[in-house]
Amino acid sequence: MRKNSKKVSMSVVRRLPKYYRFLTDLNERGFQKISSMELSKMMGLTASQIRQDLNSFGAYGQQGYGYRVQELKDVIHDLLGLDRPYRCVIIGAGNLGHAISHYEGFKNEGIWIRAMFDIDSEKVGQTHDGVPIFHMEYLDEYVKENMINIAILCVPRAIGQSVANEVVRTGIKGIMNFVPIDLTLPDDVMIEDVNISDSLYTLTYMLSHTQ
Template sequence: MGNKNISMAVIRRLPKYYRYLGELLDNDVQRISSKELSEIIGFTASQIRQDLNNFGGFGQQGYGYNVEALHKEIGKILGLDRPYNAVLIGVGNLGQAITNYSGFRNSGFEIKALFDANPRMIGLKIRELEILDSDIIEDYIKEHEIDIAIVCIPKNGAQELINRIVGAGIKGIWNFAPIDPEVPKGIIVENVNLTESLFTLSYLMKENNELKK
């Protein structure tokens, strides 16, 4: 689509629109106004209109939005109109939880293989996927046209592993390792730091308590 000037704040709101519109579809809601959508999502009606206008005119004055059409278009904007093949590296508690979550496959993201460096894990199965030795990960990525790597390993060795998978052709990394990895231009990394998220919650709770005093 080539929308190079869209802010990350807008982009990070799109998945929420997509999720709520999907729930409306499940409830057989066919159309909705920006005001009604604002009451559900929590953004202002003006914010919703501004966000969506970045990508074209989806609504009609006096009619609102066609829920199914808007859901489909936002899916296209998010790149969800195509499937993605993924591998997961690091099958500890977090890696196992991600593997067991069925919502990824339902959204078009399929984990094709699991990898771990622990010899005791290799050969075990989770959801019919055998855990493979991370030593062979480069060959697997090259042979199976893998788009995304989900990295769930500790800090030590994470950058080295990321260098290896980038060299093997990975273009997108969903990174749960507690580092901000260095990658070449053109490689997309989405860092998910659970501790930082928890610290944000702690801050907001503190601020909320102070406002009540």
């Protein structure tokens, strides 16, 4: 089973991390094969949707056997770009920035938090879980010297856009945005918004409509 060169639609890409998470768990539990029907029961997707998603990048199951768990996991691992390392910085050394820097899952997949940046003189110069905190004025120099790929924004809403602009000027092309605003950035900069409030409000909606 090999991934092909066909471009995968973003709707499938959005589901790939979930596939990868479930397949990683199955692999760690010793499963060697899995059918689309079994996956559907675990993931809350239909079996036909799963087959369609996996077929879109050349991961075809075997009739009467299903998918080889390790092999499918490896294909999705590479498709997600996890076959290469990524170097990240966190902008904003507050509680959220500290929590993200402490997340072990990143290291397990070759995503390394190299430094944090802030303008608070009480935070600058400190080290959190081995991650140094520098002043924002050194961001451009640090990014270029350390070939940083990704910036994780954890700053207040009021300065979110201006800080994002500053990040873009360093040449970083990937931004994970925890600031609750819609950033306006060049087309060649890839943004992944993580809006905690939106997720929480969706949950409160579901709870309020099940009473």
